[in-house]
Amino acid sequence: MSENEILETHLQELRRGTVVLACLRLLVEPGYGYGLLEELGRRGFPTDANTLYPLLRRLEKQGYLDSEWNTDEARPRKFYRTNRAGIVLADALTTDFQAIATAIAALSEED
């Protein structure tokens, strides 16, 4: 494994949980797979399609997202929306993320 790939792997691991949080926040407005993929990329959470699609299913199964088929347009799409439980989860994750950010900042101040 080259140094670059190792760095990539570490970055990926660091970001994994943040994609969940971003999805829960963005899907307060209903969204579908590809649209969300684009939105995530635009907002600084680049995600692979083959990571995002199973993730949405998982969150739905766990009861944090609701889904509904929208057949108004020519191409029917499955829309996801963060429900109450999802918002509570997102709040908890945000709190924790901020705590981690503070802790990391404190680490670098010590040098």
Add this chain to the structure above:
Amino acid sequence: MDAATLTTRYVEAAMRTVPEKQREDLAAELEASIADQVDARVDAGQTQDAAERAVLTDLGDPDKLAAGYTGRQLHLIGPRYYLDWWRLLKILLWTVIPSVGGAVALGQIIADAPVGSVIGSVWVAMLTAGLHVAFWTTLVFVILERTGHETMTGEAWTPDRLPVPAQGGATFADMLATIIMMGVLAGLVLWDLSLGFVPGHRVSLVDPELWPTAIVILFAIMALVAMLAVVVHVQGRWTLRAAITNAVLAAVAVGTLAFNGGHLLNPAFFEVVIPDDPASVHRILTVIVWFFIAGTAAWSALDAFLKARRARR
């Protein structure tokens, strides 16, 4: 190839391993997502063909994607059992293949086979033995991997759940001893039936009437006993269920032997070895062997229950 069929084929391939219930919904969603991604690339100036190809390449192996949806295991033997499996497999291959090769070579040489045929049969026998060892060992662990429940229980972990150092009767050495004993026993019986232990006479000690039905059943039981030894070792202790299985196997083994009217030994063997009074020696030895078999079976069954009880504390 028509461009549209590539997506269709991809979705179909991904849905193969998805449970029927979710299939329709998942397929529709995946298809729409792919179409969206392709459209975006076409809008950016790519050809339909190239866009589709790129999108599907990015999505990657459809089986892997499906595993992400369903949470299916993509390994045969995971980290929990890998080291045990590898260790056992190595030892078995190193012991079984040379033993089988040596035994077959010796048998062929005693039977005065030409050198070429000795080498040929030794080679084939070693290859077959290696394949069997690898297959059956792996199968046992694959079944364990698929039926293990520890990871599915929702209980919180406490230090009490730490694996206890392998207890009496469940160590790696115990497992190995059982497997090797079963292998040696099977080898002796086969040798006895095919070549016999009396030089110059092709007469077996085991009653030939037992072949093939009773012997084949016994071999199957021995294989199950060996598998049970693996399970006991992996669980780290004798459980009540393992002890019951062990007792049932012992009982079936005794029952199988008794089915031949209690005849175990070959009368012809004694006519060759002890020409003086073959009939009474045969009778006496049969009784002794029966005592030995019944005693061994009873002890084995009881021993397992005792170990299971001790392990529970």
